[in-house]
Structure formats: C-alpha cells, structure tokens
Amino acid sequence: AQSVTQLGSHVSVSEGALVLLRCNYSSSVPPYLFWYVQYPNQGLQLLLKYTTGATLVKGINGFEAEFKKSETSFHLTKPSAHMSDAAEYFCAVRITGGGNKLTFGTGTQLKVEL
Amino acid sequence: GAVVSQHPSRVICKSGTSVKIECRSLDFQATTMFWYRQFPKQSLMLMATSNEGSKATYEQGVEKDKFLINHASLTLSTLTVTSAHPEDSSFYICSARDGERGGLNEQFFGPGTRLTVL
Numbered sequence: 001a002q003s004v005t006q007l008g009s010h011v012s013v014s015e016g017a018l019v020l021l022r023c024n025y026s027s028s029v030p031p032y033l034f035w036y037v038q039y040p041n042q043g044l045q046l047l048l049k050y051t052t053g054a055t056l057v058k059g060i061n062g063f064e065a066e067f068k069k070s071e072t073s074f075h076l077t078k079p080s081a082h083m084s085d086a087a088e089y090f091c092a093v094r095i096t097g098g099g100n101k102l103t104f105g106t107g108t109q110l111k112v113e114l
Numbered sequence: 115g116a117v118v119s120q121h122p123s124r125v126i127c128k129s130g131t132s133v134k135i136e137c138r139s140l141d142f143q144a145t146t147m148f149w150y151r152q153f154p155k156q157s158l159m160l161m162a163t164s165n166e167g168s169k170a171t172y173e174q175g176v177e178k179d180k181f182l183i184n185h186a187s188l189t190l191s192t193l194t195v196t197s198a199h200p201e202d203s204s205f206y207i208c209s210a211r212d213g214e215r216g217g218l219n220e221q222f223f224g225p226g227t228r229l230t231v232l
Contacts, residue, residue: 043118043207043223044158090157100146100211102221104157
C-alpha cells in the first residue's frame with residue numbers, strides 16, 4: 001500500500017523567503033503525486049501534480065515540485081513567500097490502477113511572517 | 115470549469131438526528147465521487163467511493179449503515195449521517211472525478227461541510 005509522509009507539521013517563513021515543504025512517499029508502483037492547498041474551512045485546491053515525464057513540475061501561484069525517484073521525494077518549493085501563501089498544504093499519492101484513490105499526508109501548516 | 119459544490123456548508127444538529135450532505139458537480143458529469151472526513155488539524159481520510167448507479171465502496175472501519183451514500187445521478191451524491199453523535203462532528207469533504215476528461219481523471223474537491231453534533 002502507498003503512504004505519504006510530510007516532515008514538519010508547521011513551517012514558518014518570512015515574507016519573501018524560500019518556501020520548502022517536504023514530502024516523501026512510499027509506493028510499490030510508479031505513483032502519481034499531488035500537492036493541494038487548503039485555506040481555513042475550505043476544500044482542497046490542486047497546486048500541481050506529477051504523472052509522468054518531466055520531473056520538475058510547475059503549478060499555480062508560483063509553486064513547483066520536483067519528483068526524485070531515488071529519494072522517493074516530491075518536495076514543494078516557492079522562491080519567495082507571500083502572506084497569501086499561509087495555509088495548510090497536503091501532499092497526496094495515487095497509484096496507477098488504484099481506483100483513483102488518493103492517500104494524503106498529514107499536512108503542513110505554512111505560516112508567513114512579516 | 116470543474117466546480118464541485120456542497121450543501122450545506124455548516125450544519126448543527128442534535129444527537130440522534132440524521133443529517134444529509136449534498137455534493138454536486140456543477141459543470142461536468144461525475145462518474146465517481148469520493149467522501150472524505152477531516153478532523154481538526156488532521157489530514158483527509160477517505161470514507162467511501164461512490165459510483166453512479168451502484169453501491170458505494172466503504173473503506174475499512176467506516177460503518178456503511180451509519181454513513182449512507184447515494185449517487186443517484188451523474189451530478190449528485192449525498193452522504194447521510196444517521197443517528198448522529200458528537201463524535202461524528204467533523205469536516206466532511208467530497209470530491210468528484212470527471213469521467214470524460216482523458217488522462218489522469220483528476221479529482222475536484224468541494225468546499226466542505228462542517229458538521230457539529232450537540
């Protein structure tokens with residue numbers, strides 16, 4: 001079975017600083033990987049996804065993530081944090097042939113300070 | 115495109131009553147819908163997968179008689195929490211899969227329903 005580990009339940013950065021949210025996955029077959037953002041009392045919004053092909057994936061709001069098979073990682077980055085980036089971020093994995101089921105990590109709360 | 119709505123956004127009910135939550139795909143046909151539960155400060159846990167016109171598939175540990183799911187049309191799925199108790203208080207989120215879009219068949223998430231059982 002697949003699983004997702006997000007290191008750091010809380011990350012705090014200064015506005016303008018680099019954002020790095022870590023995600024490691026476990027899967028016996030090639031995975032599809034996702035990052036979602038959730039604002040308070042709202043559903044999830046897809047930031048970006050990796051399926052096949054280019055390992056560096058660019059998403060919305062200036063975020064990007066790199067799939068590293070050797071490290072089983074899919075870390076999310078943004079060069080310069082903005083106050084509006086403060087939210088909960090979830091990494092998720094879906095295995096091919098897995099019936100479209102998503103397995104989510106425990107989430108990382110991003111705080112952006114002035 | 116690919117908008118999913120949920121109704122109600124918030125509901126407060128008394129213990130022992132039943133509550134119905136609706137999930138609608140507004141601009142696409144959803145062959146499959148998923149229901150998740152999220153406790154405060156925690157991740158989403160898949161409760162069940164709902165396919166239009168057939169019985170839902172529940173995840174291990176989820177009581178199907180307590181959480182009734184109906185997917186009667188390609189744009190509507192409902193979750194009914196029967197005989198609700200305070201421990202059922204949670205944030206319930208649905209997602210819908212667009213069966214007509216090729217490739218990944220991405221899930222689109224609704225805004226969630228906050229259930230509070232007194």
